[in-house]
Amino acid sequence: MNDILVIGAGYTGMMAAHGIAHRNRDARVTILNPTDRFTERLRQHQVAAGQELGYHRISAIVAPAGIRFVEGRAAAVDTAARKVALDDGRELHYDLLVYAIGSSTPKVKGAFTIDDPALAERLRGRPDGVLTVSGAGLTGIEAATEIAEAYPEMRVRLLSRGEPGSMMGPKARAYLMGALARLGVEVRTGVTVTEVHDDAVVLDNGERLPTDTTLWTTGVRVAPLAAEAGLAVDDAGRVLVDAGLRSVSHPEVFAIGDAAAIRQDYGVIHGTCQSGIPSAAHAAESVTRVLQGKAPKPFRFGYIHQPVSLGRKDAVIQFTNHDDTPSRWYLKGKAAIAYKEAVSGSPLKFYRSRRAIPARMTGRTGGRRNPVPA
Structure with missing residues (x-):
């Protein structure tokens, strides 16, 4: 055997x-x-x-x-x-x-990562404090919007070298930026965090930004x-x-x-x-x-999509070409929420199945439901 x-x-x-x-x-x-x-x-x-x-x-x-x-x-x-x-x-x-x-x-001294169980407790203890998220990739965006929605009194700041949603088409990216603005997330681009302290982060231009909590999502x-x-x-x-x-x-x-x-x-x-x-x-x-x-x-x-949650009440899905470049189609709002929830919840259903899992799961076999032309 x-x-x-x-x-x-x-x-x-x-x-x-x-x-x-x-x-x-x-x-x-x-x-x-x-x-x-x-x-x-x-x-x-x-x-x-x-x-x-x-x-x-x-x-x-x-x-x-x-x-x-x-x-x-x-x-x-x-x-x-x-x-x-x-x-x-x-x-x-x-x-x-x-x-x-x-x-x-990577672990950065003074900062939390998204999988750190102490992060949720930290945020609950400072519901009206300042959260600085370093990195505006999908993890940074989803964390910033989720936390901003859950703690409306908290000041959430998103720092990044590039623009959030830069991998998306212009209309999906515009929708994403609108959601960040609606949730009150402060977006700063063209900057990099070089130092993390208990009460502040230091940028590559020497600027020091006060913060209560730093979340590191880059690298x-x-x-x-x-x-x-x-x-x-x-x-x-x-x-x-x-x-x-x-x-x-x-x-x-x-x-x-x-x-x-x-x-x-x-x-x-x-x-x-x-x-x-x-x-x-x-x-x-x-x-x-x-x-x-x-x-x-x-x-x-x-590839088929780039799904992004924007809190529990919003989402945007950029559909892609096979090489992950954006296509003409995207989903937003309630349709995107339903799509994202289905995608996020699917693996456990496969694991619990008693049938063999299909090998040809290339991501190019599924249809697109109610896409919005870009």
């Missing part, structure tokens, strides 16, 4: 583990994660604003599929012996390994585990994979989601749930083909 080990139980790791288990009843599938709680990463901005989400235990989600859950943190991967050492001294053997550790926002950090194990990685530390999502240096290792440098005809995929889940579903099929003595098929992925 083959031992399949999945490291990381985020969206991608959970998708891969379930896909493998459903397709290979004679394989032992194990998923390793530091905690037993499944984190809904797409909804972290809601948690920051003080909203309570459901508590989902990984062990309970994977048990019906016959997947073994191990709570622990991977400390090292021994590719020669095909085992993973945990930081408490335990070891897990594998025949095939799925590397799904993902990425995170991406990949765990060094793959590089330390001797896997071929790119400059960012992501595992270099072939068309079938196998490590180019260690074919017994598959890498998916943010942890992998997945190249398509338009370039290397940037890490999002939108691309991570399809890569996980494809990896499950690729693992199955390897167990059957077949070669994996090439992975093909195209």
Whole structure:
């Protein structure tokens, strides 16, 4: 019996583990994660604003599929012996390994990150204070609008080098900027935070801005585990994979989601749930083909949208071309809210399904409902 080990139980790791288990009843599938709680990463901005989400235990989600859950943190991967050492001294053997550790926002002294559980408590204690959000990517925008809506007396400031929504078409971007203005979010562009203090941030132009809380949403950090194990990685530390999502240096290792440098005809995929889940579903099929003595098929992925929550009462969806450039179409308001909620809530439904998860989840198969022409 083959031992399949999945490291990381985020969206991608959970998708891969379930896909493998459903397709290979004679394989032992194990998923390793530091905690037993499944984190809904797409909804972290809601948690920051003080909203309570459901508590989902990984062990309970994977048990019906016959997947073994191990709570622990991977400390090292021994590719020669095909085992993973945990930081408490335990070891897990594998025949095939799925590397799904993902990425995170770098920790900056004096600032919170969106996944810090202490952030919500901090904001509740200062409902009329000043929040400074560094970085106007999707995480920064969603956090700023969610918190501004939840705490209308709070002064929310969004700082960024570029313009919020710069990846969107002009009309969707204008709608986004209108929502920021409506919620009273102060937007400052062309600036970078260089220092974070307890009571202020310092900009690259020397300006000092008073603040009660700083939220850091810019930058991406990949765990060094793959590089330390001797896997071929790119400059960012992501595992270099072939068309079938196998490590180019260690074919017994598959890498998916943010942890992998997945190249398509338009370039290397940037890490999002939108691309991570399809890569996980494809990896499950690729693992199955390897167990059957077949070669994996090439992975093909195209983007379809850029969904952005603007609090609980508004949203905007920019539909895209396959290379993530904006198309003519977008959704706004109630239609966008419904669309975004469906997208954010879908993974758990797949994990709990007793059917095999389809591998061809490239993002180009769904229709567009009620788009607004740009």
